[in-house]
Amino acid sequence: MKDLTPDKASLDAIEVASRDEIEALQLSRMQHSLSHAYNNVPHYKAQFDTQGIHPDDLNSLADLSRFPFTVKQDLRDNYPFGMFAVPKSQVNRIHASSGTTGQPTVIGYTANDLKMWSEVMQRSLRAAGMQRGDVLHNAYGYGLFTGGLGVHGGAEEMGLTVVPVSGGMTQRQVRLIEDFGAKGISVTPSYALSILDEYREQGIDPKKSPLQVGIFGAEPWTNAMRDEVEEAFDMHAIDIYGLSEVIGPGVSMECVESKDGLHIWEDHFYPEIINPETGELVPDGELGELVFTSLTKEAFPIVRYRTRDLTRLLPGTARSMRRMEKITGRSDDMIILRGVNVFPTQIEEQLMSVEQLAPHFQIELQRANRLDKMTVKVEVASSDMSESDQKAAAEMLASKIKSSVGVTAEVIAGEIGSVPRSQGKAVRVVDNRA
Numbered sequence: 001m002k003d004l005t006p007d008k009a010s011l012d013a014i015e016v017a018s019r020d021e022i023e024a025l026q027l028s029r030m031q032h033s034l035s036h037a038y039n040n041v042p043h044y045k046a047q048f049d050t051q052g053i054h055p056d057d058l059n060s061l062a063d064l065s066r067f068p069f070t071v072k073q074d075l076r077d078n079y080p081f082g083m084f085a086v087p088k089s090q091v092n093r094i095h096a097s098s099g100t101t102g103q104p105t106v107i108g109y110t111a112n113d114l115k116m117w118s119e120v121m122q123r124s125l126r127a128a129g130m131q132r133g134d135v136l137h138n139a140y141g142y143g144l145f146t147g148g149l150g151v152h153g154g155a156e157e158m159g160l161t162v163v164p165v166s167g168g169m170t171q172r173q174v175r176l177i178e179d180f181g182a183k184g185i186s187v188t189p190s191y192a193l194s195i196l197d198e199y200r201e202q203g204i205d206p207k208k209s210p211l212q213v214g215i216f217g218a219e220p221w222t223n224a225m226r227d228e229v230e231e232a233f234d235m236h237a238i239d240i241y242g243l244s245e246v247i248g249p250g251v252s253m254e255c256v257e258s259k260d261g262l263h264i265w266e267d268h269f270y271p272e273i274i275n276p277e278t279g280e281l282v283p284d285g286e287l288g289e290l291v292f293t294s295l296t297k298e299a300f301p302i303v304r305y306r307t308r309d310l311t312r313l314l315p316g317t318a319r320s321m322r323r324m325e326k327i328t329g330r331s332d333d334m335i336i337l338r339g340v341n342v343f344p345t346q347i348e349e350q351l352m353s354v355e356q357l358a359p360h361f362q363i364e365l366q367r368a369n370r371l372d373k374m375t376v377k378v379e380v381a382s383s384d385m386s387e388s389d390q391k392a393a394a395e396m397l398a399s400k401i402k403s404s405v406g407v408t409a410e411v412i413a414g415e416i417g418s419v420p421r422s423q424g425k426a427v428r429v430v431d432n433r434a
């Protein structure tokens with residue numbers, strides 16, 4: 001793999017500023033942002049008033065913990081534009097969640113918001129080792145989802161050659177990467193695996209592809225998966241995180257030179273970690289639910305938004321801003337199987353260690369005789385495996401899951417292609433327990 005470490009001189013001053021400078025900036029921005037939300041969004045005014053707290057009460061960053069949380073339901077209750085803090089005439093763009101699991105949530109951006117988004121995206125792309133003139137194959141979905149257009153905006157502004165391919169038509173993805181000489185690919189890690197399969201299908205050695213870095217996010221993925229993809233493509237695989245409610249991709253980003261968790265662009269997005277049960281703050285270093293407060297957003301300021309993502313905050317390394325550890329999973333995706341908490345990432349980690357199995361998987365939950373049952377559907381790595389080898393591989397995974405995760409799972413190792421593929425976020429859990 002090539003060394004893609006960016007030149008220190010190319011970084012924004014704030015990326016390498018002292019903690020004192022960062023915190024001073026955060027405090028003044030936070031005071032302004034809370035007032036903006038209170039004065040312009042009836043929901044925030046009502047919530048702050050009920051809690052007996054006013055933006056003027058914020059005298060230190062720690063005071064933020066006295067303010068109320070915001071949850072997804074608040075956004076749904078204010079559908080479509082109730083959480084906007086500017087007149088609609090100032091809203092330049094709208095994104096929304098798919099709404100497959102209920103009322104969609106709608107996010108608005110002013111021209112300044114889009115500019116800020118582009119700036120944090122440029123920082124993120126730079127952290128991945130991308131430079132002006134490089135070709136970026138952007139396979140995140142374009143549309144209401146923030147992935148495609150979010151990455152696109154920053155990439156174009158920084159002078160990359162963007163290929164806005166979006167997800168799907170996997171054969172063509174391979175052809176365009178090869179023909180256009182993409183140095184970077186931005187894509188969900190699960191779809192990257194489909195592209196990898198397609199390389200092999202077409203008999204093209206992925207190691208010889210022009211790709212040098214994969215910018216993987218929008219869903220949880222493990223370091224074991226990183227090793228697999230880095231080895232297969234001979235490229236770096238870097239984690240990018242974000243969520244629409246906060247802005248989209250580019251809230252935090254791993255640095256190619258350290259790959260040790262994601263630096264949060266804290267000058268725009270203020271992180272806290274709470275105990276998801278009690279709502280109490282937990283100190284840096286402890287695992288809990290990630291909460292964000294926007295510091296500079298105009299159209300859609302967000303105060304103490306509960307992401308449901310589980311991680312911990314760590315001190316800065318390659319940049320001065322704090323890091324978040326790779327996401328373990330979402331609290332909504334946590335499976336409680338006969339009292340044991342299981343995250344799909346734990347299954348992924350074990351799967352990656354069984355060479356005879358491909359990295360695709362889906363977990364199915366069922367209830368039989370009032371007992372929950374977990375089935376893990378996987379695929380053999382090669383089509384010429386004997387039936388007994390296939391069974392042995394499945395048993396090996398089941399025993400690894402038992403000993404490391406502590407639950408009994410039935411593992412079914414099917415043919416290549418038997419696990420459903422996604423072109424964006426993979427569906428890891430199908431819950432048929434109802």
Ligand code: DLL
Pocket residue numbers: 140145146147148216217218219220221239240241242243244245248249250307309327330
């Ligand atoms: O997924 C934004 C995005 C696009 C991020 C492209 C990165 C790349 P939403 O659709 O609103 O936005 O989904 C946000 O996806 O709360 C996490 O649960 C999950 N997620 C996003 N990035 C990561 C990541 C985009 N790197 C939700 N690791 C978040 C783990 C992630 N989970």
